[in-house]
Amino acid sequence: MAEKKKPMGYKEQVRSLHVVAIKKGQHEVNAPEHATWGMLKCAACEDEFLIGPPRMVGLFSDENQYVHQLHETLAGDHKRQHSHKNNYDLGA
Numbered sequence: 001m002a003e004k005k006k007p008m009g010y011k012e013q014v015r016s017l018h019v020v021a022i023k024k025g026q027h028e029v030n031a032p033e034h035a036t037w038g039m040l041k042c043a044a045c046e047d048e049f050l051i052g053p054p055r056m057v058g059l060f061s062d063e064n065q066y067v068h069q070l071h072e073t074l075a076g077d078h079k080r081q082h083s084h085k086n087n088y089d090l091g092a
Contacts (some may be wrong), residue, residue, distance in 0.1 A: 018091020019066045024048040028086045037063050042074040047084050066090050
């Protein structure tokens with residue numbers, strides 16, 4: 001029986017029943033149980049985020065709603081002069 005290995009370099013794995021966004025290029029968190037709809041760039045700083053739903057829930061969610069929500073969240077970070085987080089849970 002094969003042993004599951006924790007991905008090298010990641011300190012945390014996101015386990016959520018919601019759509020999540022993971023900052024591309026960072027090595028703190030990942031979401032191995034999530035599918036990827038695509039990549040979204042922050043309009044202000046061009047940080048890139050991979051966005052997608054949990055695989056077990058499927059792809060029936062309204063992708064456009066979550067893309068809009070992530071854009072608003074990232075813009076809010078800039079408005080409050082906060083750095084972007086490495087991950088966002090878009091259902092919480």
